[in-house]
Amino acid sequence: MEKKFEILEKCSLFRGTKAEDIENLLGNLHAAERKYPKGSFVLRQGDVTDSLGILTEGALRIVTEDFAGNRNIISEIEPGELFAEVFASVKEAVISVDVEAEADSRVTWIKVREILENGGEKLVTSLLGVIAGKNLMLNRKIEHLSRRSTREKLLSYLTYEMRRKGSRTFDIPFDRQGLADYLSVDRSAMSAELSRMKRDGLIDYRKSRFTLYGEGEFDEATGPSPDFPRNTAIHSAKAEKSGIIEGQFCNNFSGKR
Amino acid sequence: MEKKFEILEKCSLFRGTKAEDIENLLGNLHAAERKYPKGSFVLRQGDVTDSLGILTEGALRIVTEDFAGNRNIISEIEPGELFAEVFASVKEAVISVDVEAEADSRVTWIKVREILENGGEKLVTSLLGVIAGKNLMLNRKIEHLSRRSTREKLLSYLTYEMRRKGSRTFDIPFDRQGLADYLSVDRSAMSAELSRMKRDGLIDYRKSRFTLYGEGEFDEATGPSPDFPRNTAIHSAKAEKSGIIEGQFCNNFSGKR
DNA sequence: TTCCTTTCGTTGTAAAAACAACGTACTTTT
DNA sequence: AAAAGTACGTTGTTTTTACAACGAAAGGAA
Numbered sequence: 001m002e003k004k005f006e007i008l009e010k011c012s013l014f015r016g017t018k019a020e021d022i023e024n025l026l027g028n029l030h031a032a033e034r035k036y037p038k039g040s041f042v043l044r045q046g047d048v049t050d051s052l053g054i055l056t057e058g059a060l061r062i063v064t065e066d067f068a069g070n071r072n073i074i075s076e077i078e079p080g081e082l083f084a085e086v087f088a089s090v091k092e093a094v095i096s097v098d099v100e101a102e103a104d105s106r107v108t109w110i111k112v113r114e115i116l117e118n119g120g121e122k123l124v125t126s127l128l129g130v131i132a133g134k135n136l137m138l139n140r141k142i143e144h145l146s147r148r149s150t151r152e153k154l155l156s157y158l159t160y161e162m163r164r165k166g167s168r169t170f171d172i173p174f175d176r177q178g179l180a181d182y183l184s185v186d187r188s189a190m191s192a193e194l195s196r197m198k199r200d201g202l203i204d205y206r207k208s209r210f211t212l213y214g215e216g217e218f219d220e221a222t223g224p225s226p227d228f229p230r231n232t233a234i235h236s237a238k239a240e241k242s243g244i245i246e247g248q249f250c251n252n253f254s255g256k257r
Numbered sequence: 258m259e260k261k262f263e264i265l266e267k268c269s270l271f272r273g274t275k276a277e278d279i280e281n282l283l284g285n286l287h288a289a290e291r292k293y294p295k296g297s298f299v300l301r302q303g304d305v306t307d308s309l310g311i312l313t314e315g316a317l318r319i320v321t322e323d324f325a326g327n328r329n330i331i332s333e334i335e336p337g338e339l340f341a342e343v344f345a346s347v348k349e350a351v352i353s354v355d356v357e358a359e360a361d362s363r364v365t366w367i368k369v370r371e372i373l374e375n376g377g378e379k380l381v382t383s384l385l386g387v388i389a390g391k392n393l394m395l396n397r398k399i400e401h402l403s404r405r406s407t408r409e410k411l412l413s414y415l416t417y418e419m420r421r422k423g424s425r426t427f428d429i430p431f432d433r434q435g436l437a438d439y440l441s442v443d444r445s446a447m448s449a450e451l452s453r454m455k456r457d458g459l460i461d462y463r464k465s466r467f468t469l470y471g472e473g474e475f476d477e478a479t480g481p482s483p484d485f486p487r488n489t490a491i492h493s494a495k496a497e498k499s500g501i502i503e504g505q506f507c508n509n510f511s512g513k514r
Numbered sequence: 515t516t517c518c519t520t521t522c523g524t525t526g527t528a529a530a531a532a533c534a535a536c537g538t539a540c541t542t543t544t
Numbered sequence: 545a546a547a548a549g550t551a552c553g554t555t556g557t558t559t560t561t562a563c564a565a566c567g568a569a570a571g572g573a574a
Contacts, residue, residue: 086392087393090393091386093393096396113382116381116382117378125373128369128381128388129347129348131346132350134392135388135395139395145399145402145441148443148561148562149561149562150531155325156323159324176552176553186531188533188535188554188555192531193530195553207551406531406560407560433522434521434522442561443563444522445522445562445564448523449523449524452523464522517573518573519570520569520570520572522570523566523568524568526565529561530560531558531560531561534555534556536554537553537554539553543549544547
């Protein structure tokens with residue numbers, strides 16, 4: 001109990017706020033703590049919630065069910081982590097996953113409305129930033145997943161990492177299985193494709209350290225050259241029809257083209 | 258000029274706010290209007306912005322450049338549409354697209370900080386809702402794209418639409434090419450797969466009206482049966498390692514498993 | 515109606531991926 | 545140090561997809 005606010009201090013929502021201030025804040029926000037015995041459901045598919053949750057003790061497990069009825073663990077939640085904030089931020093959004101207590105757990109629930117009304121600018125900024133930041137990550141993932149071949153998926157991902165790290169040689173935060181899962185491809189097939197890409201002189205790698213040999217110049221200090229050769233094909237039928245990353249930037253989700 | 262606030266009325270950010278109130282609001286928010294001649298750049302890849310934009314006149318075009326340097330049109334923006342709100346909501350987020358004026362255009366720019374400070378609860382709620390809602394859509398798309406085969410992608414998507422419409426028979430908002438683009442598969446291959454699924458008795462369709470024949474009961478009135486057969490395989494290595502929809506629900510983007 | 519365009523399904527072929535199985539190298543445990 | 549476990553690459557086979565090309569059907573415009 002004494003550690004509770006120290007754990008909350010680690011939550012992305014409260015980044016930069018001291019434990020003692022969090023304590024006051026939670027009072028103003030009418031935060032509610034609930035206990036969940038091991039094996040119980042914290043949230044169920046089909047639920048609607050107006051509160052976001054922060055795990056303060058124990059461990060949770062996010063489980064989905066796909067169209068065939070197979071259940072898959074999406075992720076594990078550890079103390080200090082925020083969850084359900086997206087569903088809580090959309091009116092009447094139906095939760096599409098189950099959240100189960102993997103161990104005896106405690107969750108601090110905060111109503112999003114309370115944050116907006118009484119949380120203060122800093123907290124609201126934080127919440128908005130967390131959700132918008134997740135948005136960027138999802139978009140990036142879609143950009144990779146939209147590629148048709150494993151090679152293209154890999155190049156899309158590796159190019160992104162290269163640009164982010166600002167160097168042709170960089171480390172990735174995945175092992176092979178993790179990367180294959182992230183790109184939704186078969187591990188061994190991906191491994192084979194990596195080999196072929198190395199053979200073709202596109203990349204080099206050892207363990208999780210990759211080097212990408214692009215065509216354009218790449219100044220280690222300044223990032224990708226602005227003169228990187230471009231194949232501008234805006235007016236091709238394919239380009240005009242492509243909805244590759246629809247909604248990445250604006251709000252066109254109508255599905256019409 | 259006189260129509261300006263009527264156009265803004267249609268913006269998702271101001272849903273439910275009258276044109277006259279918007280006029281006052283924009284003043285308080287120190288909104289700035291800028292003109293962009295046809296062919297000029299509204300935003301460029303690599304930029305950072307602290308303002309979201311609303312197009313009030315003209316037309317914009319969102320263009321990306323992929324790892325190979327090919328430029329693709331992601332979407333077109335019409336008057337009343339919001340854009341760049343996600344990048345503007347994340348501190349120092351680097352914009353990954355170009356925004357070009359397709360015609361002579363006017364954009365109303367609003368600083369996100371102004372919205373948070375002076376926009377009032379309603380506007381902040383709206384902004385948060387828009388971004389969180391987009392988040393849900395992106396997650397859904399990732400769920401479909403993560404499927405390995407075209408058949409699975411289709412079933413994932415069609416099952417979602419079925420549940421959403423609450424009926425085995427439903428219309429989808431895509432034509433074939435649109436659906437293929439959304440699922441990032443080849444149109445003709447998808448068409449062929451749809452035929453096979455029809456042959457196999459999984460689905461039926463005519464034009465954009467589909468019927469899905471699942472195994473479980475499906476009560477037209479009440480939605481999917483809670484007793485839908487489940488194949489719970491939580492403890493399989495595959496399930497435990499799958500990062501299929503990582504970040505859908507919580508904030509595990511570390512990439513580590 | 516006739517012509518033209520768009521949409522959709524079909525087919526064959528070449529390319530790519532999934533899958534399963536296995537060997538090796540590297541780590542961790544005992 | 546030996547044993548056990550894990551991560552990674554490789555290979556061969558089967559399945560699936562992309563791609564290109566084509567024809568039929570539907571819808572619009574002249």
